[in-house]
Amino acid sequence: MSKIKTPQAIRGTQDIFGPDAEAFAFVVETFERVRKLYRFRRVEMPVFEKTEVFSRAIGETTDVVSKEMYSFEDRGGESLTLRPEFTAGIARAFLTNGWQQHAPLKVATHGPLFRYERPQKGRYRQFHQIDAEILGAGEPQADVELLAMADQLLKELGIEGVTLHLNTLGDGDSREAWRAALIDYFSAVRGELSEDSQERLEKNPLRILDSKDPRDRKFVGDAPKIDAFLSDDARAFFDAVTSGLDAAGVKWARAEGLVRGLDYYRHTAFEFIPDEGSAAAAALGSQSTILGGGRYDGLMESLGGAPTPAVGWAAGIERLAMLVGDKSEALADAVVVVEDDACMASAIATLGKLRAAGLTGELVASGSPRKRFDKAVKSGAKAIVALSLRDGEENRRIKADEADQARIEALLG
RNA sequence: GCGAUCGUAGCUCAGUUGGUUAGAGCGCCGGUUUGUGGUACCGGAGGUCGGGGGUUCGAGACCCCUCGAUCGCCCCA
Numbered sequence: 001m002s003k004i005k006t007p008q009a010i011r012g013t014q015d016i017f018g019p020d021a022e023a024f025a026f027v028v029e030t031f032e033r034v035r036k037l038y039r040f041r042r043v044e045m046p047v048f049e050k051t052e053v054f055s056r057a058i059g060e061t062t063d064v065v066s067k068e069m070y071s072f073e074d075r076g077g078e079s080l081t082l083r084p085e086f087t088a089g090i091a092r093a094f095l096t097n098g099w100q101q102h103a104p105l106k107v108a109t110h111g112p113l114f115r116y117e118r119p120q121k122g123r124y125r126q127f128h129q130i131d132a133e134i135l136g137a138g139e140p141q142a143d144v145e146l147l148a149m150a151d152q153l154l155k156e157l158g159i160e161g162v163t164l165h166l167n168t169l170g171d172g173d174s175r176e177a178w179r180a181a182l183i184d185y186f187s188a189v190r191g192e193l194s195e196d197s198q199e200r201l202e203k204n205p206l207r208i209l210d211s212k213d214p215r216d217r218k219f220v221g222d223a224p225k226i227d228a229f230l231s232d233d234a235r236a237f238f239d240a241v242t243s244g245l246d247a248a249g250v251k252w253a254r255a256e257g258l259v260r261g262l263d264y265y266r267h268t269a270f271e272f273i274p275d276e277g278s279a280a281a282a283a284l285g286s287q288s289t290i291l292g293g294g295r296y297d298g299l300m301e302s303l304g305g306a307p308t309p310a311v312g313w314a315a316g317i318e319r320l321a322m323l324v325g326d327k328s329e330a331l332a333d334a335v336v337v338v339e340d341d342a343c344m345a346s347a348i349a350t351l352g353k354l355r356a357a358g359l360t361g362e363l364v365a366s367g368s369p370r371k372r373f374d375k376a377v378k379s380g381a382k383a384i385v386a387l388s389l390r391d392g393e394e395n396r397r398i399k400a401d402e403a404d405q406a407r408i409e410a411l412l413g
Numbered sequence: 414g415c416g417a418u419c420g421u422a423g424c425u426c427a428g429u430u431g432g433u434u435a436g437a438g439c440g441c442c443g444g445u446u447u448g449u450g451g452u453a454c455c456g457g458a459g460g461u462c463g464g465g466g467g468u469u470c471g472a473g474a475c476c477c478c479u480c481g482a483u484c485g486c487c488c489c490a
Binding site: 011067068085119121122127129196212285286287289291292293317318319320373377378386397399 | 415442443449480481482484485486487488490
């Protein structure tokens with residue numbers, strides 16, 4: 001016998017099975033239900049795009065683009081990339097398909113995304129998100145509706161101990177002024193910052209605000225606040241969002257340090273984060289954000305489109321699935337036991353009738369005939385239909401509670 | 414990319430300062446018992462101890478390399 005070495009799974013991919021797969025499905029099914037309540041339209045998107053869709057939309061200097069993309073050349077020599085997020089692809093579709101005609105357009109989707117990262121708890125190279133976007137809507141009402149949907153989704157998933165952290169990054173001018181002030185402020189104490197933050201000062205100064213390093217934390221408190229740089233319009237926008245959330249009954253907390261990693265965000269930025277010390281926080285390990293997003297009014301232009309305001313969010317299905325509790329696989333309504341192989345054909349027909357009537361069920365017809373009934377009992381099935389031979393005649397016995405017994409007997413005749 | 418911990422049957426794990434033919438439970442397969450029944454007992458299959466090299470009379474245990482997993486940093490959902 002030659003020994004063939006079994007190829008192993010790619011690092012950071014998952015084979016989701018059993019209760020974990022049930023929890024995953026529960027998240028997706030709940031999302032599908034809730035998104036219909038809010039009248040978001042379903043879209044199916046390609047898993048890969050031209051590389052420039054992401055590099056232009058997300059920003060060349062971001063980690064996602066500069067070191068986490070799965071890019072490759074196709075046979076025509078074109079650089080393609082497995083999507084690291086949904087938003088860029090959806091924006092591309094909005095432009096190339098003329099979806100402007102449907103604006104404001106509310107869409108929802110879900111599926112796999114790919115990022116070349118070191119796997120750890122709640123982080124994978126192929127991971128899955130649910131995603132919701134409102135395209136072509138510049139009014140704060142859109143932000144409110146989107147957040148209300150996220151809030152309801154988490155409630156319907158039964159997730160508790162999670163709070164909406166909300167911030168504004170202002171419009172383009174506000175954001176730039178704030179950014180410049182932060183650079184001034186942190187540059188003055190540059191030498192006392194962590195190595196990482198000294199680097200952030202060059203690449204992404206906003207990120208220093210949510211550094212975990214104590215050397216940085218002591219300066220963060222007194223750092224310039226976005227509020228001081230907001231234009232009147234930007235302030236009015238944020239006020240409209242927060243009062244809308246209050247009206248919708250969505251609880252939120254102002255998070256002045258909350259920024260987003262990607263370049264395209266403007267105005268509203270938000271994350272749903274487990275409260276410290278909660279069961280949810282413990283279940284997630286160091287990955288705290290379960291749902292995040294914001295407004296990205298500048299994105300369409302970076303893809304060559306007309307200025308188009310939009311808001312969206314995405315949530316990691318794996319992370320949500322870790323918070324929804326045990327979702328064990330359902331027990332069978334009925335199991336048909338073939339206690340004598342002579343009854344096989346009859347058993348198959350019997351099972352067919354049960355399933356046609358909407359009962360879930362399966363066959364137990366392997367292994368020692370004497371142990372098959374025990375196997376069925378052990379499976380926990382609500383009803384057991386056992387077929388055996390008695391004096392050369394087929395004998396059917398049903399073990400179930402009275403109601404099921406009567407129902408099944410009526411079905412089988 | 415960096416760091417820490419860990420890789421022994423299908424699964425969960427034992428395996429004493431390195432010492433004969435590597436074990437248990439569960440699961441699986443078969444048999445006996447029971448006989449309208451989730452019982453008990455017996456037996457069986459299944460491991461080049463992640464892989465490679467080294468130290469040693471002798472390595473699952475020690476050293477090096479490598480692969481993988483887990484958790485954390487960075488970043489992010």
